[in-house]
Amino acid sequence: MNKKQTNNYTLALIKGLGRSLWAVLRHAFVKRETVSYPDIKRTLPSRWRGRIVLTRDPDGEERCVACYLCSAVCPVDCIHLQARQNGDGRRYPETFSIDFSRCIFCGFCEEACPTLAIQLTPDFEMCERHHESLVYEKNQLLIDGQGKHPGYNFYRHAGVAIPGKAIGEAEGDTPPVDRDNNLP
Amino acid sequence: MGKIMLDGHAIPFKLGDNILQTALEANLEIPHFCYHAALGSLGACRLCAVEITPKDSGKAPRVAMACLEPSEDGLKVSVSAIAAQQVRQHVIEFLMINHPHDCPICDEGGECHLQDMTVVCGPPYRRYRGRKRTFPNQDLGPLIHHEMNRCITCYRCTRFYQDYALGNDLGAMRLRNEVYFGRFQDGPLENPFAGNLVEVCPTGVFTDAIFRQHFARVWDLKTAPSICPHCSVGCNTLPGARDGTLRRVRNRAHPELNRWFICDRGRYGHQYSEHSARPLAPRVSGTDTSYHDALNAAASQIKSTQDCIGGLGSTREDLEGNAMLQALLNNLGGIFTAFSDPKLETATIAAVSSLQNIGNAPSLAEIEQIDAALIIGDLTAHAPMIDLALRQAYRKGAKLAFLYSSPTPLAQFATTAITVSPQEMCTELSRLYQLINAQSAAEDITDTPMTDIAASLMGARKSLLIGAIETMTSQEVSTLSKLATALGSDTKLAYAFSGANAYGAALLSPTGSAVAMLEAVEAGQIRILIVAGNDPLGDSRFGTRWRAACRNLSALIVLDCILTATAKAADILFPVAAWTERGGTFINYEGRAQGFATVFHRPEYLPNVARVITDLAQYLGHSLQAAPSVLGDIFSDFQIPKPGTTGSLITAPSLPMPATASAHSIQESCNSTWQAALASWYGDEALASFAPGLMALTPKTVAMIEPTSAIDAGIKNGSKIKLRGSSGSMVLSVRFNQDVATGTIAIARNVLVQLGVGHGDSLELEQVL
Numbered sequence: 001m002n003k004k005q006t007n008n009y010t011l012a013l014i015k016g017l018g019r020s021l022w023a024v025l026r027h028a029f030v031k032r033e034t035v036s037y038p039d040i041k042r043t044l045p046s047r048w049r050g051r052i053v054l055t056r057d058p059d060g061e062e063r064c065v066a067c068y069l070c071s072a073v074c075p076v077d078c079i080h081l082q083a084r085q086n087g088d089g090r091r092y093p094e095t096f097s098i099d100f101s102r103c104i105f106c107g108f109c110e111e112a113c114p115t116l117a118i119q120l121t122p123d124f125e126m127c128e129r130h131h132e133s134l135v136y137e138k139n140q141l142l143i144d145g146q147g148k149h150p151g152y153n154f155y156r157h158a159g160v161a162i163p164g165k166a167i168g169e170a171e172g173d174t175p176p177v178d179r180d181n182n183l184p
Numbered sequence: 185m186g187k188i189m190l191d192g193h194a195i196p197f198k199l200g201d202n203i204l205q206t207a208l209e210a211n212l213e214i215p216h217f218c219y220h221a222a223l224g225s226l227g228a229c230r231l232c233a234v235e236i237t238p239k240d241s242g243k244a245p246r247v248a249m250a251c252l253e254p255s256e257d258g259l260k261v262s263v264s265a266i267a268a269q270q271v272r273q274h275v276i277e278f279l280m281i282n283h284p285h286d287c288p289i290c291d292e293g294g295e296c297h298l299q300d301m302t303v304v305c306g307p308p309y310r311r312y313r314g315r316k317r318t319f320p321n322q323d324l325g326p327l328i329h330h331e332m333n334r335c336i337t338c339y340r341c342t343r344f345y346q347d348y349a350l351g352n353d354l355g356a357m358r359l360r361n362e363v364y365f366g367r368f369q370d371g372p373l374e375n376p377f378a379g380n381l382v383e384v385c386p387t388g389v390f391t392d393a394i395f396r397q398h399f400a401r402v403w404d405l406k407t408a409p410s411i412c413p414h415c416s417v418g419c420n421t422l423p424g425a426r427d428g429t430l431r432r433v434r435n436r437a438h439p440e441l442n443r444w445f446i447c448d449r450g451r452y453g454h455q456y457s458e459h460s461a462r463p464l465a466p467r468v469s470g471t472d473t474s475y476h477d478a479l480n481a482a483a484s485q486i487k488s489t490q491d492c493i494g495g496l497g498s499t500r501e502d503l504e505g506n507a508m509l510q511a512l513l514n515n516l517g518g519i520f521t522a523f524s525d526p527k528l529e530t531a532t533i534a535a536v537s538s539l540q541n542i543g544n545a546p547s548l549a550e551i552e553q554i555d556a557a558l559i560i561g562d563l564t565a566h567a568p569m570i571d572l573a574l575r576q577a578y579r580k581g582a583k584l585a586f587l588y589s590s591p592t593p594l595a596q597f598a599t600t601a602i603t604v605s606p607q608e609m610c611t612e613l614s615r616l617y618q619l620i621n622a623q624s625a626a627e628d629i630t631d632t633p634m635t636d637i638a639a640s641l642m643g644a645r646k647s648l649l650i651g652a653i654e655t656m657t658s659q660e661v662s663t664l665s666k667l668a669t670a671l672g673s674d675t676k677l678a679y680a681f682s683g684a685n686a687y688g689a690a691l692l693s694p695t696g697s698a699v700a701m702l703e704a705v706e707a708g709q710i711r712i713l714i715v716a717g718n719d720p721l722g723d724s725r726f727g728t729r730w731r732a733a734c735r736n737l738s739a740l741i742v743l744d745c746i747l748t749a750t751a752k753a754a755d756i757l758f759p760v761a762a763w764t765e766r767g768g769t770f771i772n773y774e775g776r777a778q779g780f781a782t783v784f785h786r787p788e789y790l791p792n793v794a795r796v797i798t799d800l801a802q803y804l805g806h807s808l809q810a811a812p813s814v815l816g817d818i819f820s821d822f823q824i825p826k827p828g829t830t831g832s833l834i835t836a837p838s839l840p841m842p843a844t845a846s847a848h849s850i851q852e853s854c855n856s857t858w859q860a861a862l863a864s865w866y867g868d869e870a871l872a873s874f875a876p877g878l879m880a881l882t883p884k885t886v887a888m889i890e891p892t893s894a895i896d897a898g899i900k901n902g903s904k905i906k907l908r909g910s911s912g913s914m915v916l917s918v919r920f921n922q923d924v925a926t927g928t929i930a931i932a933r934n935v936l937v938q939l940g941v942g943h944g945d946s947l948e949l950e951q952v953l
Contacts, residue, residue: 085396158288159285160286160289177362179358181358182359
């Protein structure tokens, strides 16, 4: 090893050390990314997949029509519901429970939902002391708002009659055919 | 027999089959809507488009409908050809133009033919941006929900309802793209097979209204092969359960019995197992207790008695339960029978005995091929699917002759229909026997309806004699079997028994044991009675005697899954599993042993009858063999049939024909001018009568009387009369009906029970002013 090479190495070492020291020194005065949770909470993106809620339509009625698609698509089988038929024609879930101790927050249920009822929210703070408390029932899931998708009401597009919307009054429907009349 | 080339595969076909049938037979799916194996081809939906390459090489390939094109040897067919694919895609796109945005709330979703075909053939997105045509819906009663917007005009509903089931209150109305399928006015569909519309409809126009109330998707339902428990035909069904409750029952094809359809009693009668008053906890003296306490109570009662013990099985209880009860009674030295009604017992044993002598009853597929039939009584209520099979025979031109006492819906298709009062039925059958035996019926000068029947039966290639056992006496059964012998080997004999396992119950019950048991209970010789699935106290003819006799008992032990009059009066009540909650074996009207499987379990502990009897025997210090070996001892080489198979005819030791002079035939026939007849309807059955949906259709309770005899007695239509029987009286309004025999009053089963009279017993009539 000659003397010139030794000098180069020493120079590089000093340079590197200096740069590292400078970086440490510089970051000591930069605004910190880490926040001291839970005293400070960050704002998560609205598409964050956290706690699942059931939303309501613009008229304040439950959006869920108990079609069972969320429970069918759920890869961990954590959604259980039972459909009921209202006397007036609306279908709703009599019971709806999500086992959050099993849920993997994949968001398949939200994708499968044809009425935009089930939505994942940016809330992830769901610690409980017991497993059973992580099974959320319908009263814990149903919220009073429309969530991420305001304005959509499934029954305004469906063909069935509900109170306030008779057959043929849905968006894009013609008035019902008079079956007793044979005129063209 | 040749082969067609379907997309390069050689597929054999039967002569006369079309391309679609050939492909479906080979388990190759060509998309289709309106074709149905039972209803045939129509060519209405245009979906089964295939490309056919003519043999003549000079001609261009053409697109044709597979359901209308007969299979020919060497025919080159392509399902995957671009031209055919395009046609199918356009058809689906057109069908979807007016289809509502309903799938999430449609009960058909998940098993919808339209959904499947749209995924298979159609464009993934809707291009049409116009407005949708809509239809008003109809109220079709408590069993079927109507949502007409979803219709794709395949005409399957009317083809089934009008052409196959011969109903006349559902049809197509209007024209163009506005064809409407419904009734002329709102109201329940009248046909007893209307429930099949739910399965026939390829989309969600007709859906199950009972299932709708407690809906679950098809993929969530637990299913297992089962047998219908509501009559002796033994149709194969597929019940679906979820979360410990039974939700629905669907048809499961059996090649010789029910192939595509079941009756409404089978489809909707299952609700009895969900009845709110169903006993689910064992009861001792009216208080709920545990299973072991109830067994202890029953065992200590039996141990303490020095008297004889009676065991009453049932025609609706499975073979295993009846056989185990019989085995227990053999160990204890008691009397066993499966019949609470001695008259029904002799008639059923006589019928099974005559079937053993003459030859087995024909299957439903064979009944559809007959060309003359003599029908005694009402089949629509006692064996609805035999009624449907006879409707198919009628469609092919069979001559149906009827001898009946009370209205029967099938009689509207009769060539000859004679109303005969219950007490004269035997005489009339004997007359017919003499006519046929004399071999002179055809040349007889007097052209009476009876000679017509004799002539049609003698002239037929294949004929059928069939009777409903519940309304027949053993003399009538033996006369009918003599008639079958006289007509020769081309004549088949069949009986519609009362109860899914009546044939099996008759094989286990010694002749005369029912009357022996009743008399022993009346005399106080039997002090403990074990009743498994039977309702002696609610019997129409012998209920009064049973109720009086049961006061002598020290303990009435009842095993049942419904709250019958007997279960209500029980000292010790064991609730048992309904048929979907346990496995077992039923023997149907042909003698075919068919197994059914456990579909699901309820949260409550509900053992089957065989289990309770085995446990009870253990508490008594006896050890019974398991049900299969008990049955193996009774019927040589008997194997418990595997659920889901077609079942096999049981080989049983032949039963002796009961002595025809029954002690309990009509005694006081001459005292009164009026006699009672059972006016049954298709929902009228012990289990199904606990199904609320079906019971909502129960006909109004009236007294039906033939007009001439009523006018002779000074009774007006609509007036009130008071009927008096052995156990009570009842005021009913009169309705004239031509289908009731002279001197007969046709009344519903619950009225018969209240009055304490049976079919053919005499009644006292008093006019109420």
